[in-house]
Amino acid sequence: MDVPFPVAVKILFGTDAIRYPLTGIGRYAYELARRLSTASDVESLFYFSVTGGVNRALPVRPKTGQRERTAVGLRRLASNIRLLTKSYHHVMTILQARSLRRFNDYLFHGPNYYLPVHRGPCVTTFHDLSVFSWPQCHPKFRVRHMQKEIQVALKRAQLILTDSEFTRREIAAYFSWPLDRILVTPLAVSADYYPRPATAIAPVLLRFGLNFASYSLFVGTLDPRKNIDLLLDVYERLPNALRQRIPLIVIGFEGWSSEKTRARLSAGERAGWARYLNFVDEALLPSLxxxxxxxxxPSRYEGFGLPVLEAMASGIPVICSNAASLPEVAGRAGALVPPDDVDTLYNVLIQALEDDTWCAKAKTCGLEQASHFxxxxxxxxxxNAYKLAFQ
Structure with a gap:
């Protein structure tokens, strides 16, 4: 049952995730911010930046270019310098506290885990608990920092939002939080993701030397929990003629501890059955x-699994693992396989690569599943969660 809003509902929305590269969390924050700006039951809305800036204007969707790529490289370099990182966060905490003094009657929503000191109601979104459950997939400095910030956010939040029921229950069990103060707000995909005929995307495919419906695709960061090595194990077993005709294409940033995976991809590239495209501009992804x-x-752990939903919305058959939140996203439309089962993945992949009838059915089911988000x-x-936070 809906809870009535207070007489005056005022919201401060954190925008630290809305920057290049626009990851899944960044897209979530941007799309949600857009809709809050037009919501009839929000009296006042300000956007709060990590530096303490407060603005009424919706943040501009990040552009893609060499300047932005350089900025990412500098951020990564700086984040490896512990003293610099510690000093930066100390200064930002002071700036944020000063800015928030005049907004005590506003609800603050941090869509990217973090919550600053705020006297009003606070809501945070936890997308997963990988820094606790899969710390080996992150740099040590990131694990230390995020574990600390998540514990702080738990003390400040009246309510936690998550992307999936899996994460909701994981948070409740790990931190002994009451389930009724953790709500699921599933992600979605933009209208850019939809089935496209070969003629419409030919220029993009030509740019990468790809042929329509003639490659398998993985999109995600190269790190151990994404389980890309399982894909490589399977592709190495495929008949050579088949894997040459339908190679494996991998898109995403090089993540933590990905050197061995990257070396295996390079070997596959030399053999002609794999391609690593690294990070691809977001505008090109729908066509790919x-x-x-x-x-x-075949990821071992996800808080949601947005690439799975993007693929289904694009009319592409999906084969994913049955781990963590992925069954919630894929539903009955995806072919679910255990994350360590090479034989099952091999058999399902052979069917996907050779059976047009199977692919057509999977496409139809995937589009129907994606329509629910x-x-x-x-x-x-x-x-509605904001309403509960005021209680």
Missing amino acids: YAGARVFLY SWDKTAATTL
Whole structure:
């Protein structure tokens, strides 16, 4: 049952995740911010930057270019310098506290884990607990920092939002939080992801030397929990003629402890059955999804699994693991396999690469499953959560 809003509902929305590269968390924050700006039951809305800046204007969607790539490289370099990182966060904490003094009657929503000191109600979104459950997949400095900040956010929050029921229950069990103070607000995909004919995406495919419906696709950061090595194990077993005709295409940043995976991909590239495209500009991703024969996502751990939803919305058959939150996203539309089962993945992949009837059915089921998710629904659920936070 809906809870009535207070007479005056005022919201401060954190925008630290809305920057290049626009990751899944960044897209979530941006899409939610857009919809909050037009919500009829929000009286006042300000956007709060990590430096303490407060603005009424919706943050500009990050651009893609060499300048932005350079900035990412500098941020990563700086984050490895512990004293610099510690000093930066100390200064930002002071600036944020000063800015928030005049907003005590506002609810603060931190969509990217973190919550500053704030006297009003606070809501945070925890997308997963990988720094606790999979710390080996992150740099040690990031694990230390995020574990500390998450514990701080838990003390400051009246309510926690999550992307999936899996994460909701994981948080409740790990931190002994009451389930009724943890709400699920599933993610969605933008309208850019939809089935496209070969002629519409030919220029993008030509740019990367790809042929329509003639490659398998993986999109995600190269780190151990994404389980890309399982894909490589399977592809190494495929008949050579088949894997040459339908190679494996991998898109995403090089993540933590990915050297061995990257070396195996390079070997596959030399053999002609794999390509690593690194990070690809977001504007090109919908075409690359739509041009694939099948999408593969054998991840061991996810808080949601947005690439799976993007693939289904693009009309591409999905084969993913049955781990963590992925069954919630894929539903009955995805072919679910255990994350360590090479034989099952091999057999399902052979079917996807050779059976057009199977692919057509998987495409139809995937589009129907993707239709259940929308950013409008995410915003509506979030607004209802804000109401609960005022209680």
